[in-house]
Amino acid sequence: MTWQEKARVQTAQEMDRSLRRMAHEIVERNKGLDGVVLVGIQRRGVPLAERIAKLLEKFEGMLPPQGKLDITLYRDDLSLRYPQPLLRGTDVPFDLSGRKVVLVDDVLYTGRTVRAALDALMDLGRPASVQLAVLVDRGHRELPIHADYVGKNLPTSHAEVVEVRVAEIDGADEIWICEKVEEQA
Amino acid sequence: MSWMHRHLLDVDALSRPEMELLLDQAVHMEDLLDRPIKKVPALRGKLVVNLFFEPSTRTRVSFELAEKFLGADVVNWAASGSSTSKGETLRDTAWTLEAMGADAVVVRHGMPGVPWYLREKLRKASVFNAGDGAHAHPTQALLDVYTVWKHCNRSLDGLRVAIVGDVLHSRVVRSDVQAFRLLGAEVVLAGPRTLMPLETDALGAVYEPDPVKAVEGADAVYLLRIQKERALEGLYPTDDEYHRRWGADEELMARAKKGAFVMHPGPINRGVEIASAVADGPNSLILDQVRSGVAVRMALLYLCMGGMEA
Known part of the structure; x- marks a missing residue:
């Protein structure tokens, strides 16, 4: 079984526009950047959080603190998986207490990753509030979780995957819908 | 590269990339030790039995901390005062642990080879060698x-x-x-x-x-x-x-x-x-x-105690 590209959903320029709009919405919602921190979920949430932070610096003249969150040890499917997913590390080098945390991830799907991320965050401190920013919301939620900032709403089927590619990891900025194909014998 | 071992009896079971993967994961586990809340739910619902036939303080406490920080339920089974002194065989002890639902057994024994014997007798539990005779640790x-x-x-x-x-x-x-x-x-x-x-x-x-x-x-x-x-x-x-x-x-x-x-x-x-x-x-x-001992044992327990093969 492999995944095959089906349709490109966003180009680099479109992705950049989405991120800019999301950055503006973050400023608008929080009436500035006072107390705002960005926490990217490993793996692709991390570079996305860094980009939003840089845009916020450009718009507001201050760079909000950024952290990385590894939610692996909080997953709800660890006793179902073999082999175990590997850790990439959490690095939140500031106190979360009283901060307005903007969690950043690439794709929002079942909501289970965000559930795990909320538990992981609460073990690090007690934020004043947590908001969620995702580049793609593809629907099919299994938990009562919703995003505050969305780059693109994308209706999908369960048989598809949404691949967000970022230059820092994948060499290019793109969003693709991919689907399963049976390997040719 | 992924981790495919369910037990650790001696280091000769590991290749160099596997050992390096374990050390890399231990770095992330060590980060947890600096946090006010060190406990994560990765092994929630798993039962680990520390089966010590020889006295040990630091190895047992280190394993116990690692197990607790990963959220496992922990039972310490010391040989003195247990059924071993009443003549129970190792095989019966193993079966008893399994009947109690142990997902992993950490064993220290004066006789070399005991961890290998336990792995053979246990149907599903992971076995970790915490020292056998003058053989391995x-x-x-x-x-x-x-x-x-x-x-x-x-x-x-x-x-x-x-x-x-x-x-x-x-x-x-x-x-x-x-x-x-x-x-x-x-x-x-x-x-x-x-x-x-x-x-x-x-x-x-x-x-x-x-x-x-x-x-x-x-x-x-x-x-x-x-x-x-x-x-x-x-x-x-x-x-x-x-x-x-x-x-x-x-x-x-x-x-x-x-x-x-x-x-x-x-x-x-x-x-x-x-x-x-x-x-x-x-x-x-x-x-x-x-301190490293706790982190390394957390990485080992985490990697070995995932779900069953599909």
């Missing part, structure tokens, strides 16, 4: 290499490690030699001939009778614990004499590389295998080894 070896590895920019290639002391009765040394060599370090063994096995070459390490020559140019000097009852057996004359000839004092350490690390599996005998000035000196990693 793989998690000690992993924490030892991890401690040096993280201080040496994640590479042991070309390092020289001198292990000094009672090699003959040591379960630590066999696993340590394998682990250090697997990661590219060279190991020299030193100690009284009476406390040295006949075939040190079979371990893949060189025996150097002269302790000064053994530590010459060493990047790390690892002292093994001298059990005082060995003097009564006539294997060395007195503690004082052992210390003068083989003990790590500042004079001996001056022969090693400048800044060479000092290591010891604990508990230490001050004034026998190690002088206080060395044990408490700036290059001592002894307490770092203790």
Whole structure:
């Protein structure tokens, strides 16, 4: 079984526009950047959080603190998986207490990753509030979780995957819908 | 690269990339130890039994902390006062643990090979060797290499490690030699001939009778614990004499590389295998080894105790 590209959903320029709009919405919602921190979920949430932070610096003249969150040890499917997913590390080098945390991830799907991320965050401190920013919301939620900032709403089927590619990891900025194909014998 | 092991009986089961993967995961586990809340739910609902037929404080406590920080339920089963003293066989103990729902058994036993026997008798539980006879102590070896590895920019290639002391009765040394060599370090063994096995070459390490020559140019000097009852057996004359000839004092350490690390599996005998000035000196990693032990055991338990094969 492999995944095959089906349709490109966003180009680099479109992705950049989405991120800019999301950055503006973050400023608008929080009436500035006072107390705002960005926490990217490993793996692709991390570079996305860094980009939003840089845009916020450009718009507001201050760079909000950024952290990385590894939610692996909080997953709800660890006793179902073999082999175990590997850790990439959490690095939140500031106190979360009283901060307005903007969690950043690439794709929002079942909501289970965000559930795990909320538990992981609460073990690090007690934020004043947590908001969620995702580049793609593809629907099919299994938990009562919703995003505050969305780059693109994308209706999908369960048989598809949404691949967000970022230059820092994948060499290019793109969003693709991919689907399963049976390997040719 | 992914981790496919469910048990750890000795380090020779691991390839170099597997060991490096484990060390890398241990770094992330060690980060958890600095947090106010160290507990994560990764092994929630799993039952781990610490089955200790020999007294052990630090290994058992280290495993217990690792298990608790990962959210597992923990039972400590000590041989004294348990059914073993009433004549229960090891096989029946194993089956009893399984009937109680153990997902993992951490075993320490005076008889070499017991962890292998348990793995054979247990149908689904993971088995971790916490020391069997004078045979193996793989998690000690992993924490030892991890401690040096993280201080040496994640590479042991070309390092020289001198292990000094009672090699003959040591379960630590066999696993340590394998682990250090697997990661590219060279190991020299030193100690009284009476406390040295006949075939040190079979371990893949060189025996150097002269302790000064053994530590010459060493990047790390690892002292093994001298059990005082060995003097009564006539294997060395007195503690004082052992210390003068083989003990790590500042004079001996001056022969090693400048800044060479000092290591010891604990508990230490001050004034026998190690002088206080060395044990408490700036290059001592002894307490770092203790902390590393928890992180390495967390990584091991996490990696081995996932779901069942699809």
